[in-house]
Amino acid sequence: MSDGGIDIRSIRNIGIAAHIDAGKTTTSERILFYTGKIHKIGEVHEGAATMDFMEQERERGITISSAATTCYWKNHMINLIDTPGHVDFTMEVERSLRVLDGAVAVFCAVGGVEPQSETVWRQLDKYKVPRIAFVNKMDRVGANFFDVMSQIEERLGATPVPIQLPMGCEEAFAGIIDLVEMRAIEYTDELGTRMELEEIPQAYVDEAQKWRERLVESLAEVDDEIMEAYLDGKEVSREKIKEALRFGTINLKLVPLLCGSALKNKGIQLLLDAVIDYLPSPLDIPPIKGVNPLTGEEVVRHTDPEGPLTALAFKVLVDPYVGRVVYTRIYCGTLHTGMSVLNATTGRKERVGRILRIHANKREDIDSAFAGTIIAIPGLKGTRTGDTLCDEKEPIVLEGMNIPEPVISLAIEPASKADQVKLSKGLAALSEEDPTFRVAIDHETGQTIISGMGELHLEIIVDRLRREFGVDVRVGKPQVAYREAIKKPAKGEGKFIRQSGGRGQYGHVVLEVEPLPGHSGYEFEDKIVGGVIPKEFIPAVQKGVEEALTSGIVGGFPVIGVKVSLVDGSFHEVDSSEMAFKIAASMAFKEAMRKANPVLMEPIMEVEVVTPEEYLGDVMGDLSSRRGRIEGMTTRSGAKVVKAYVPLAEMFGYASALRNKTSGRATFTMKFSHYEEVPAEVAEKLMASAS
Numbered sequence: 001m002s003d004g005g006i007d008i009r010s011i012r013n014i015g016i017a018a019h020i021d022a023g024k025t026t027t028s029e030r031i032l033f034y035t036g037k038i039h040k041i042g043e044v045h046e047g048a049a050t051m052d053f054m055e056q057e058r059e060r061g062i063t064i065s066s067a068a069t070t071c072y073w074k075n076h077m078i079n080l081i082d083t084p085g086h087v088d089f090t091m092e093v094e095r096s097l098r099v100l101d102g103a104v105a106v107f108c109a110v111g112g113v114e115p116q117s118e119t120v121w122r123q124l125d126k127y128k129v130p131r132i133a134f135v136n137k138m139d140r141v142g143a144n145f146f147d148v149m150s151q152i153e154e155r156l157g158a159t160p161v162p163i164q165l166p167m168g169c170e171e172a173f174a175g176i177i178d179l180v181e182m183r184a185i186e187y188t189d190e191l192g193t194r195m196e197l198e199e200i201p202q203a204y205v206d207e208a209q210k211w212r213e214r215l216v217e218s219l220a221e222v223d224d225e226i227m228e229a230y231l232d233g234k235e236v237s238r239e240k241i242k243e244a245l246r247f248g249t250i251n252l253k254l255v256p257l258l259c260g261s262a263l264k265n266k267g268i269q270l271l272l273d274a275v276i277d278y279l280p281s282p283l284d285i286p287p288i289k290g291v292n293p294l295t296g297e298e299v300v301r302h303t304d305p306e307g308p309l310t311a312l313a314f315k316v317l318v319d320p321y322v323g324r325v326v327y328t329r330i331y332c333g334t335l336h337t338g339m340s341v342l343n344a345t346t347g348r349k350e351r352v353g354r355i356l357r358i359h360a361n362k363r364e365d366i367d368s369a370f371a372g373t374i375i376a377i378p379g380l381k382g383t384r385t386g387d388t389l390c391d392e393k394e395p396i397v398l399e400g401m402n403i404p405e406p407v408i409s410l411a412i413e414p415a416s417k418a419d420q421v422k423l424s425k426g427l428a429a430l431s432e433e434d435p436t437f438r439v440a441i442d443h444e445t446g447q448t449i450i451s452g453m454g455e456l457h458l459e460i461i462v463d464r465l466r467r468e469f470g471v472d473v474r475v476g477k478p479q480v481a482y483r484e485a486i487k488k489p490a491k492g493e494g495k496f497i498r499q500s501g502g503r504g505q506y507g508h509v510v511l512e513v514e515p516l517p518g519h520s521g522y523e524f525e526d527k528i529v530g531g532v533i534p535k536e537f538i539p540a541v542q543k544g545v546e547e548a549l550t551s552g553i554v555g556g557f558p559v560i561g562v563k564v565s566l567v568d569g570s571f572h573e574v575d576s577s578e579m580a581f582k583i584a585a586s587m588a589f590k591e592a593m594r595k596a597n598p599v600l601m602e603p604i605m606e607v608e609v610v611t612p613e614e615y616l617g618d619v620m621g622d623l624s625s626r627r628g629r630i631e632g633m634t635t636r637s638g639a640k641v642v643k644a645y646v647p648l649a650e651m652f653g654y655a656s657a658l659r660n661k662t663s664g665r666a667t668f669t670m671k672f673s674h675y676e677e678v679p680a681e682v683a684e685k686l687m688a689s690a691s
């Protein structure tokens with residue numbers, strides 16, 4: 001199976017992961033330059049970068065959107081996937097890490113392993129992504145290749161294996177020694193397009209020999225044949241070295257270490273060679289798992305162009321040239337234009353009218369795309385980020401793409417009447433792009449409420465509304481989504497009786513309430529016997545209860561986890577009406593709830609903090625002071641991983657607090673877990689400040 005002469009073995013789906021300022025954008029751009037797809041090297045911070053098309057990303061220095069760009073190198077197809085690295089966007093991170101098979105971790109030769117590179121590295125560990133490391137900025141004053149190597153070893157618990165050495169550094173950085181080929185590469189022009197291959201200069205021979213031996217020594221650990229040759233003092237062939245490096249990298253046993261200067265155009269071609277030589281093709285990764293939505297059975301799909309279509313829509317973006325496109329990774333089967341596919345997540349069918357391959361500077365229409373590739377599909381109206389697209393006859397929903405419930409919300413309003421329409425449009429577009437972002441209207445106040453995954457998430461949404469949609473908005477303070485529940489069963493009675501001449505009103509309802517297990521869900525049961533309330537009024541009773549549930553009696557928050565039984569009541573031949581029963585039901589519910597020991601419930605987050613051991617005490621102490629409950633502690637790649645349950649209300653500002661406590665070296669992720677009762681003294685304070 002081929003695509004312009006490319007077979008699956010020659011595909012590399014990679015991401016570039018780096019600390020802010022390590023040179024991710026410059027490196028990506030140089031890759032696109034050398035692979036011949038863009039012809040001008042732009043200075044990133046002057047706005048010419050190809051990957052960062054969102055103005056805001058550049059300003060904030062964090063990458064939010066994840067696009068994929070296709071380029072070719074030595075008969076291989078490389079799909080470069082943009083990887084975000086911020087904790088508030090765990091969905092984004094998970095999605096892009098899901099679709100890439102390997103990564104290039106870029107480090108700054110001066111800064112080394114900086115706190116954020118630690119974050120990114122640990123995410124790659126979590127998703128078991130094979131990687132190579134590129135020590136960039138070798139031309140800068142203070143650059144030190146070996147320092148970065150030891151930091152990777154010590155701080156990240158990895159096994160970096162240099163496959164290159166720098167020739168000179170700082171101002172004098174002139175080229176690279178290739179320890180696999182045992183040759184030197186010198187650059188003779190500014191753009192780095194002219195490289196001279198030469199013998200290793202005399203001054204570097206000893207050092208090169210030493211590191212070549214170390215390379216073989218490291219490979220002996222992962223390859224028996226090399227181990228034997230090493231013990232016997234025999235030469236190991238170049239091919240064998242490459243094979244063992246590839247094996248060690250793909251199996252996460254080692255990380256090849258390279259060097260260069262993206263800005264000075266040195267080392268990028270060799271980096272591309274290493275991507276091809278050592279990072280996995282779609283055939284080298286484990287098969288993807290999912291469930292059959294009809295039977296609930298687990299399904300496993302291999303990278304096979306002949307198999308049933310299985311694809312993941314990993315990002316919806318408005319492309320500046322084409323409009324709304326769905327970036328999709330095909331895991332199995334082949335997608336053709338004109339094909340009808342099942343969106344197994346929504347259960348709806350979609351027609352694929354066009355398939356696009358996105359290059360840095362153009363969009364190419366293609367007829368088909370097979371397993372292992374990444375493409376963009378325009379016009380899939382009903383498909384959102386995280387949806388699985390598949391063959392209708394063999395449905396599958398890929399696992400692990402659950403969309404978390406938003407836990408934080410704020411009120412938003414247009415600054416003027418003129419902004420109203422633009423605001424609605426902007427909110428609709430943004431919630432379509434990002435399934436973790438929701439929009440709702442508060443029926444009591446008429447306010448528009450937006451909800452998301454964290455403070456920064458909403459901050460960025462508001463920022464995008466201002467910039468991209470030109471809306472002037474006013475926003476309220478972020479609010480925790482509280483709920484109410486009851487702790488014991490109780491009975492309540494409600495009578496709504498009016499007699500003022502003419503036709504009166506008569507509704508009389510007796511309800512029992514009881515808590516449901518786990519404080520979730522809602523049930524209504526009609527236990528009326530003997531027609532003490534006629535059948536036709538039962539729906540009105542239920543409606544009255546449901547309305548009362550939307551605003552509890554503790555603080556006016558929605559009530560969750562309650563079973564309501566209608567047990568008794570009475571009616572009047574003439575005066576009873578649906579309205580009267582609805583009001584009586586609502587009164588009965590409120591009375592029952594008052595007697596049922598009502599409590600305030602708060603969202604509890606599952607928090608995972610990854611920290612170097614030296615900060616463990618501080619991190620745990622801080623979590624406890626935030627009413628956190630430590631659930632467990634493990635070790636991952638030499639760092640401590642603390643799992644805890646912490647109320648969301650206590651997590652405001654946690655990102656900066658953690659940064660300050662750990663000099664930025666610890667990282668965290670959090671997601672909603674469940675609701676729990678707010679402790680009495682906290683609830684009291686909360687209610688006092690609200691009133």
Ligand SMILES: Nc1nc2c(ncn2[C@@H]2O[C@H](COP(=O)(O)OP(=O)(O)OP(=O)(O)O)[C@@H](O)[C@H]2O)c(=O)[nH]1
Nearest residue numbers: 020021022023024025026044061137140261262263
């Ligand atoms: N001296 C030197 N500077 C470099 C090199 N690579 C990148 N830079 C500079 O470092 C700065 C950051 O580079 P970017 O490519 O924007 O880094 P990034 O990791 O994408 O950073 P963010 O966009 O902030 O996330 C820019 O001013 C680059 O010109 C290099 O090899 N040598």
